[in-house]
Amino acid sequence: MRLRTTAMFGALLLLTGCGAADMTKQASPFANARGARTVTLSVQSWVGAQADAAVAAYLLEHELGYRVDTVQVDEVPAWDALSQGRVDALLEDWGHPEQERRYVEEKKTIVDGGDLGVTGHIGWFVPTYLAERHPDITDWKNLDKYASLFRTPESGSKGQLLDGSPSYVTHDKALVKNLKLDYQVVFAGSEAAQITQIKQFAKEKKPFLTYWYEPQWLFEKVPMTEVKLPPYEEGCDADPEKVACAYPTTPLRKYLNAGFAKNGGEAAEFLKNFRWTTEDQNEVALMIAEQKLTPREAAEKWVDGHASVWKAWLPR
Template sequence: MNTRQRRRVLRTAVALTAGLGLTAVAGCGAAETGKSSSAGSSDTITLTKPSWVGAEANVAVAAYVLENELDYKVNTKQMGEVIAWDALSKGTIDAILEDWGHPEQEKQYVEKSKTVVAGGDLGVTGHIGWFVPKYWADEHPDVTDYKNLNKYADELKTSESGGKGQLLEGSPDYVTFDDAIIKNLDLDLKTVYAGSEAAQITQIQQNYKAEKPFLTYWWTPQWLNAQVELVEVKLPEFKEGCDADPKKVACAYPNTPLQKWLNADFAKDGGKAAEFLKNFKWTAEDQNKVAKMITQDKLSSQEAAKKWVEANKDTVEGWLPK
C-alpha cells in the first residue's frame, strides 16, 4: 500500500488493472463535463473502495452513516488509485476517502480541469517504509541501516527472489519506489509481490511465527502492527523533492497526511452527503479498530461499521450536517 507527502504514485495503470483484476471505469456523458452522476439529482452516492482494509474501513463507516443517518443509498466500486482519480473527474464516483498523494492527477484534475476539489484531511497520517521483525533486529542491530542490507542478502533469499535478498511487497497497485531505491542504492535485493494486502499479511504472519528473517515494504496505520513487532530500516532521509523523479528515488518515504477528494459538481450540489463527507474525519486508532473487526473478527464491513458507529455516537454526531 502515494506525496503526502510521500507520493503514492502508481507504477503503471496496466499494473493496476492486471495486478488486481480491477474494473476499469468507462466514461459516460458526464465524463466530458466533469458533472457528477449523483450530484444534485440523486439520492445515490458512489464511493471508491481501495483494496487495502484501512481504506475499506473508511468507506464502510461513511456508507453506514450516509445510509442510516442521512437516508442515502451508497454504491461502492473497487478500483486502482489512478483509475479512481479518472472516475472521480468524470463523475462516475463522487469521492475518494483515502488518497496517499497523486501529484500528476492533482495537477490535471484539480488545477487544470477543476473537476476535482479537496475534501479535507482524513485525520490519519500514513507512512510507508521497509521493515524487519524485531527479533531479527535484536539479533543483528545493524540490519536496520540500509547500508548493511547487502550483508544479510543471503538470509533474505527465497525461491522467488532470483538469488538476491527478497523485499516482500503487497499488491502491484500500491505506490512504491522500491525498485528505484534498490537500484540507486546498489542493494542486492529484489522486490517480490505477494499480490494483495491479505497475501502479504499471511506471509508476514507465517515468517513471524517461524521467527524467520524477512524484509518487507509496510506502512502505518495498519491493524497488524498491534500484533507483530516490526522495526523500520533507516533509508536516506526524505527531503522535499527527493521523490520527484520516480526513476531517481534514493530516499525514504515521507509521513503523509491522508486526504479526501470530491468530484467538483458533487462538492457543490451534493447537499448533506457532500457536507458529511467533508466533515468525516477520524483517527488511525479508529480506523484500525474497524479494520481489525473486518479482518480478524470476521465481521462484514457493514457489521463492523455499525458496531463502531454505535460505540462512537458523539464522534458521528460531529460529522452530521447541522
C-alpha cells in the same frame, strides 16, 4: 466488483489488493445523479480504506437516508473515475501530486475534500524479533550484509524485498537499483496475500524484509521495526527512476467530484466533515481483517461505540 452497499456489507470479503481490475468503465448508476439521494464511493482495496468506506456508507444510509454504491478502483484510475463523475468521493488518497495538479488545479473537476485525520507512512520493515538480534539491520547501509537471510525461491540468489501489489504507491525497484542493494522486489499481489506471507514468516520466526505502511492493524499482531532509508527531502522522489530516498510521511486526504461537492447536499457536507483517527481506523480494520466481521458489522459496532465522534460529522 461493484456492489450495492446492502450487498457489500453483507457479503464482501476482505479486499485483496490494489491489483484489482480497472473498474473505471463501469460507472455506478448513482454517480453524479443530480437531485437524487445517492452516493457512490470509490473503495481502495486495502483494509484501512475499506474501513473508511464502511463507516461512511453506514452513516450515510442510517443517519442521512442515502443509498450508497461502491466501486473498487485502483489508485491512479480512481482519479480518472472521480473526475468523470463515475464516483462521487475518494476517502483515502496517499498522495498523487500529478493527478492533483491535473484535476484539482488545472481541470478543476475534483476538489480537495479535506484531511482524513490519518497520517500515512510507507517504509521498509523487518520483524522486531530480527531487529533485536541484529540491531544494525535497521540501517539500509547494512542490508547487503544480511541479504542471504532474506533469500527465497522467488528472489533467487538475492535477498527478497516483499511488496504487495505493483499498483500501490511504490518506488522499491528504483530504490533497490539506485542504492545498489543485492535484493529482488517480489510482489505478493495484494495486501491480503502479503499479510498471509508476513504472518507465516512471523509464526516460524523467520527473517523477512517487507514494504509496509502505517496505519495498519497488522503491527498489533506482528511487531515490526522500520529500516532507515536515506532521509526524505522535498522533491527527492520527483523522478520515479531516480528515487534514492525514504518515503514521505503523508497526511491522507479525501477528494470529491467537483459537481458532487457543489450539488451533493448533506452527503457532500458529511464527507467533508468525516475525520477520524488512526486508532479509529485500525479498530474497524482489525474487526474486518482479523475478527472476520463483515464491513457492515464492523461499521455498526464502531458507530454504536463512538457517537461522540461521528455526530460531529453530521450536517448542522
